Amino acid sequence: MIDQNLMFLRSAHHYTLEEVAEKIGVSRQAVAKWENGETIPDLYNVMALAELYGVTIDDLVHHDQNKKGYAVPPIGKHIFGNVTVGERGQIVIPKKARDIFDFYPGETLIVLGDEEQGGLALVKSSTFMKIAEEILAMGGISHDCNQNK
Numbered sequence: 001m002i003d004q005n006l007m008f009l010r011s012a013h014h015y016t017l018e019e020v021a022e023k024i025g026v027s028r029q030a031v032a033k034w035e036n037g038e039t040i041p042d043l044y045n046v047m048a049l050a051e052l053y054g055v056t057i058d059d060l061v062h063h064d065q066n067k068k069g070y071a072v073p074p075i076g077k078h079i080f081g082n083v084t085v086g087e088r089g090q091i092v093i094p095k096k097a098r099d100i101f102d103f104y105p106g107e108t109l110i111v112l113g114d115e116e117q118g119g120l121a122l123v124k125s126s127t128f129m130k131i132a133e134e135i136l137a138m139g140g141i142s143h144d145c146n147q148n149k
Contacts, residue, residue, distance in 0.1 A: 109122045
């Protein structure tokens with residue numbers, strides 16, 4: 001899988017073979033051989049490639065786009081699968097998501113929405129309030145740019 005992931009990530013980042021080689025300190029031929037599946041990079045180079053592309057080492061080596069149905073995700077970005085909206089609007093947050101974000105039964109979440117993007121986001125209310133307090137401590141948000149004069 002690493003060969004396909006390397007080829008995809010280089011293309012997605014609009015890098016040439018030469019640019020990748022220069023950025024991690026190897027030859028263009030080495031990068032080409034990795035992408036063609038002729039050889040595999042050593043651990044040091046796998047770490048450098050994962051850092052260059054902003055992905056985990058595990059995803060760089062093991063991610064199978066054909067099985068998962070999506071490209072190698074950037075670090076910290078997740079696709080947890082599908083959920084079904086119940087009759088009363090309830091959803092079950094997948095266990096992996098609850099574990100990663102430390103959501104527990106009784107947790108209070110803020111639901112944010114973006115009509116243009118057609119999506120919702122869930123944020124712990126404690127996290128949201130902390131960010132709001134930090135903004136207020138810095139003097140709040142300036143509304144000058146939105147006011148008609």
